[in-house]
Amino acid sequence: MDIKDFIAPFAVWKRAFEKPFTVKKPIDDRPGAPRYRGFHINDADKCVGCGTCEAICMNKAIDMVPAPGHDAGPGDSGLRPRIDYGRCCWCALCVDICPSGSLGMSNEYVWIDSDPEVFRYTPGVEPKPWDGAELGYRRAEGYRLLDEHRVDMPELHHAEAVKSFLELVRGYSRQQAEKEADRCVSCGVCIASCPAHMDIPGYIKAVRDGELDTGLRLLYETNPFPEACGRICTHLCEEACSIGTGGDPVAIRWLKRYIADQVELSDYAKALPRAEAPTGRKVAVVGAGPGGLSAAYYLTLLGYKVTVFEKDGEAGGMLRYGIPEYRLPYPALDKDIGYIESLGVGIKRGVSIGKEITLAKLRADYDAVYLSTGLPTAYGLEVPGDKHPRVLDGVAVLAAATRGEELRLGERVAVIGGGNVAMDAARTALRHGAKVDILYRRREQDMPADAEEISEAKAEGARLVEKAIPLEVKDAAGAYAGKSAIFVWNDAVMVQKEPGKRPVPEPIPGAVREERYDSIIAAIGQGPDLSFVAESDGVPMKRFKPIVDADGKASTGTVAGAPVFAGGDLVNDRKDAISAIADGHRAAVGIDRLLGGKGA
């Protein structure tokens, strides 16, 4: 060993009291750059748990895990991303793709622990020192990996639309549909919000892939009315769409329509399942609306012989008689019904239960009965003078329009109500050349009608009179006597009576107004007509509704005869087509289970 090697270590002591070249604990003084990609942060209230971050992660560093305090619900899976820093490469693709923009990264990069297992956590759920960090990486303003704008739907201009009953919405072309389908991230958060729990990501993928037969098969797994629902569904799915948290929701309804429009009825049989071998059992369905025919379709597939009894001259229920053809053209509805009939479902049109045939007779002749009679009885205005001959029932007006009857509404029409029937009645009156006022007792934002129906009614020329409480209907005077009516209402103010509940309209003293109208269309709701159900049928009721179990079974089994199931508007509170369809499907499975089928 050289003597220098021995002395050298001691030589450094001469520097002992000099200013060090190194900086003590430099990490304390060296924060990450303002847009440094450090540990993740997540606004867990804004996050909807769609898992798009997990799907895009190229290192499988993200798991979706249940998060305390965040329950599953409409538009929120209740899951939140958990990051494994043993795999994360800090690329920030998860931040860039996040539809809601809830996920970000702090500029913190120091985390010291002797336990390697701790480097995995759920940002925004498990507290960390960098929670709420203002600095760090965020998706840059205007930079989107996802397209936030939906493909515009070609529609007739309102000025043109109001001149005829031509369909407003023209439908997507293939190019438009595939582009719109490409916006879907297949998270599946929408499925829970659909009453029928349709495989929405599945059929959107089919559109994307150009596999329309597959798409049609997926539609029919849970919904045999794709043409109708592709046009008029209340599309709760779109309210839950995760893409909608940061832009326009995917046009799920239009994509469903695209599939059904593109496949010819003659090709349906090639794409859809065949019925199972006959069971030898018969089921009667009362009401050929979407719920009744949905039950009939699925029962037929299960091998049952199904007969549907319909009081009207055509099948379709409210889809035909309650929705004008500019929203749902009859050929589209006929296509849905035509396929169901092609499977052997017998529809006896013009047969009214309780008149031509009794429920007891059906219970004696069939192995099960499904009631899906809807809400055919319109509520009256319940004000003095509401029996005036110019006071009309909204559903009856729409049905008359469907039957092609002369409506004779006159030049000035008032529509009382704020639901979809009111909007459709108003728009029908507009198409017959009338000047239309829509009077509603609350505000526009309280109206139960679909927002697009309201805006389209206004765009087509209807005048909306809010906070108008009906007081009276009087006969018009002079030359108009007997031909027109005076509608009297009280202007109201909205009052918050109870915290947390919606405000109620209170009449303003003395603010009474009146207008003369040639027709006053009452569209304030409908109720059921269960006069055909006898006590001996063993169907318990509560508030004029049959009480049903989880399978839709209404009868208690305490009386002889076939069991009775019920569904649709008659039973559920949603009162829309897709809920009726879901009820019909559920009842079909329930009937099959009860009669010893596969579901037993």
Add this chain to the structure above:
Amino acid sequence: MNELANELARRYGARDWHDQRPNLASVWVDAIRVHDSLAWLKDSAGYVHLSFLTAVDNIERKAFTLTYALRNHEKSHGLIVHCDIDRDNPTIDSIHLLWGQAWTYQRELKEWFGIDCPGSPRKDEEFVLEGWDAPPMMRRDFDSLAYSQATYEDRPGRESADPAAHMKQKLYPEASL
């Protein structure tokens, strides 16, 4: 600066001059002329500083786009020289004799993209990926998820739930549909 654009076009067929901002421009040259154009820019046009050298995988047009960022300190101007090379035969002249530090960038290019610069010192040595035995990771057809799953073990206890399945279990478990 248009004089420079014209001169580059005349001498080396440079094209698509683009003033990105007053003190930064970009221009394209053919790969076969990139070395000569860079040499001229350094020796005769004042772009004496090589800020960095990198590449982009433009897989759609089967090309790697090389990007040489130069700086003229006297004029406070930056110039980015782009050139495309064949993605199936990714070779480009080395510029380490023009700028000494270029060999480091070229070694990085070899490891991350598989772009070869013949003659560049230590170009085949590992750069930052010790023991890397997969295709170059910055190529866009490198499947990092597959590599990650094949190479690394899952941490014990990791579980992930599918949003739709989780919501069905929580919200409508009884549905037989």
